[in-house]
Amino acid sequence: MPLPTADPRVIVALDFADLGPARELVRRVDPSLCRLKVGKEMFTRYGPHFVGELTKAGFDVFLDLKFHDIPSTVAAACAAAADLGVWMVNVHASGGRKMMEAARERLVRSSHRPLLIAVTVLTSLSQSDIEEVGFAGAPETNALRLATLARTAGLDGVVCSPREAASIRRAIGPGFLLVTPGIRPVSAALDDQQRVMTPADAIAAGADYLVIGRPVTQSPDPPGVLRDLAAQISAPS
Secondary structure (H helix, E strand, O other): OOOOOOOOOOOEEEOOOOOOHHHHHHOOOOOOOOOEEOHHHHHHHHHHHHHHHHHHOOOOOEEEEEEEEHHHHHHHHHHHHOOOOOOEEEEEEEOOHHHHHHHHHHHHHEEEEEEEEEEEOOOOHHHHHHHHOOOOOOOOHHHHHHHHHHHHHOEEEOOOHHHHHHHHHHHHHOEEEEOOOOOOOOOOOOOOOOEEOOOOHHHOOOOEEEEEEEHHHHOOHHHHHHHHHHHHHHHOO
């Protein structure tokens, strides 16, 4: 198995309803093996204090609250996230260029500037879902359009399906982060994700960071799963 890295590419989604199991998982893993993602459920239940626990334990935290509001409100929310010491924060690209620019400009003034990325198209959305909400074209077309808009607004990267990573990487080039949920090891269930890919394939397609939840959090051996994922990612194609 590979040695732990100072820049782990797996972000574990802490999607727990209770604090106890989340803390137990955090106790069992190490910051050299993964980063951690705190989403809407855990942040709503346990708030900034829980985020502070994770950062004090040495973990890089991706605060996944997907801000989407008027520019001034989103900018203020991103500044509040920066004050928590998080590594990464996100907004919805569909909030528009002015909203994203306001968030970026506000974070530039922060003493601790987290990475700012934008959500393109949720990985739970299928083609029929995209059509139902009134977007023309395939999910891939919309993801590329929104990623290009986020790049124009000066953001650090986007959240996208691994299925869209290759086309976004080709269009935008290096130096723009691609964070991909919808990652499932070959033997794992799809759960509520629609556009998925294996870890090795996602990295080969151009992804920088992989968001993985239940295959790690529901495993009896989370550190072992993380080491196996590192091996899959680093194996020659």
